[in-house]
Amino acid sequence: MAKGQIFKIHSDFYYINSDGKEYECKLREVIKKTKQSVFVGDFVEFDNGAIEKLLPRKNYIPRPSVANIDRIIIISAVKEPELNFSQLNRYIAFAKYHNIEAVLCFNKNDLSSDDSTIEKVFSIYEPLGYDIIFTSALDGFGTDDFKELLEGKTSVVCGASGVGKSSLINSISGLNLRTKEVSDKTQRGTHTTRHCEIISLNKNTRIVDTPGFSNLKFDFILPIDVDKLFPEINKYREYCKFQDCLHDTESGCAVKEHLDLIAPSRYQSYLEFVEEAKIYKEKVKFQGKKVESTHKQHNNEIAVKISSRKRQSARNTLKQNLYKDIDDERID
Ligand SMILES: Nc1nc2c(ncn2[C@@H]2O[C@H](COP(=O)(O)OP(=O)(O)OP(=O)(O)O)[C@@H](O)[C@H]2O)c(=O)[nH]1
Ligand SMILES: [Mg+2]
Numbered sequence: 329m330a331k332g333q334i335f336k337i338h339s340d341f342y343y344i345n346s347d348g349k350e351y352e353c354k355l356r357e358v359i360k361k362t363k364q365s366v367f368v369g370d371f372v373e374f375d376n377g378a379i380e381k382l383l384p385r386k387n388y389i390p391r392p393s394v395a396n397i398d399r400i401i402i403i404s405a406v407k408e409p410e411l412n413f414s415q416l417n418r419y420i421a422f423a424k425y426h427n428i429e430a431v432l433c434f435n436k437n438d439l440s441s442d443d444s445t446i447e448k449v450f451s452i453y454e455p456l457g458y459d460i461i462f463t464s465a466l467d468g469f470g471t472d473d474f475k476e477l478l479e480g481k482t483s484v485v486c487g488a489s490g491v492g493k494s495s496l497i498n499s500i501s502g503l504n505l506r507t508k509e510v511s512d513k514t515q516r517g518t519h520t521t522r523h524c525e526i527i528s529l530n531k532n533t534r535i536v537d538t539p540g541f542s543n544l545k546f547d548f549i550l551p552i553d554v555d556k557l558f559p560e561i562n563k564y565r566e567y568c569k570f571q572d573c574l575h576d577t578e579s580g581c582a583v584k585e586h587l588d589l590i591a592p593s594r595y596q597s598y599l600e601f602v603e604e605a606k607i608y609k610e611k612v613k614f615q616g617k618k619v620e621s622t623h624k625q626h627n628n629e630i631a632v633k634i635s636s637r638k639r640q641s642a643r644n645t646l647k648q649n650l651y652k653d654i655d656d657e658r659i660d
């Protein structure tokens with residue numbers, strides 16, 4: 329049986345790269361029955377045009393749906409569409425939640441002659457430890473940096489529709505992925521890229537083009553966990569008067585005391601996500617479900633938490649150390 333990696337999925341067809349050759353396959357009934365989701369990036373065993381087995385994944389993100397990635401490149405446009413810090417903080421928090429390294433890329437640099445955006449971006453995100461690049465797929469500015477960034481890794485581009493994800497990939501690969509026609513520019517809400525696709529740039533370097541999306545909400549975590557996605561807020565938590573402080577209107581909140589050290593747009597995003605997380609908490613309460621905090625902080629790393637059921641079986645494995653001090657289950 330051959331092994332390979334799914335690089336594209338179109339309806340029922342799975343396209344697999346195995347030793348540099350491409351194969352079109354379908355899923356075996358046995359896999360369909362397990363209702364396992366199959367993602368671009370999954371490694372599989374296949375035979376005679378049928379995928380027989382999914383191999384374990386290193387990680388995955390559900391939106392865009394991709395498995396086994398090293399890094400997310402969050403792409404924003406400095407103009408057309410206008411740079412949206414709230415949206416950017418969503419993608420950043422999302423990458424943090426999945427514990428995947430993120431790099432920030434600001435494209436369409438040719439459209440802005442205003443240095444204040446660059447200064448603002450650096451002043452907010454450089455202290456948080458992010459690599460930042462400015463690019464123009466149109467005139468080639470910064471595309472060498474973009475290419476260098478990709479070397480030896482599997483990166484996924486992530487960002488709203490129209491920011492230039494496919495254009496950037498074209499600019500460094502010589503490929504001709506479909507991009508929005510200039511005459512289509514005024515059409516809003518149209519998505520040019522419709523499927524995730526892994527593009528191999530060389531033997532060790534891959535980039536995944538993805539469809540743009542923007543309606544990502546934090547309606548899958550508890551309010552108390554939101555600050556774990558904001559290290560510059562989370563670091564004050566231990567000094568708050570109340571353990572369950574949401575750093576909003578509570579008294580004795582150490583975060584509120586240090587607001588001069590936190591970028592207002594970041595704090596604003598934090599509060600927005602807390603409101604979304606409250607909706608999730610209500611829903612969970614309404615359904616009467618016991619819910620575990622979905623991830624935890626460990627040595628300054630966010631780890632997606634293993635469920636209590638799986639935790640037991642993990643006890644005998646090397647993972648044991650990683651999860652050994654998992655908090656007790658929490659019901660708020
Ligand atoms: N001026 C300028 N226009 C750009 C740049 N990069 C992309 N564009 C234009 O922006 C539009 C959208 O580019 P795409 O590459 O299709 O954007 P995308 O992020 O792949 O969009 P989706 O596939 O819909 O998610 C196209 O008209 C591009 O020509 C750039 O650096 N500068
Ligand atoms: Mg595209």
Ligand SMILES: [Zn+2]
Binds near residue numbers: 565574583
């Ligand atoms: Zn607080």
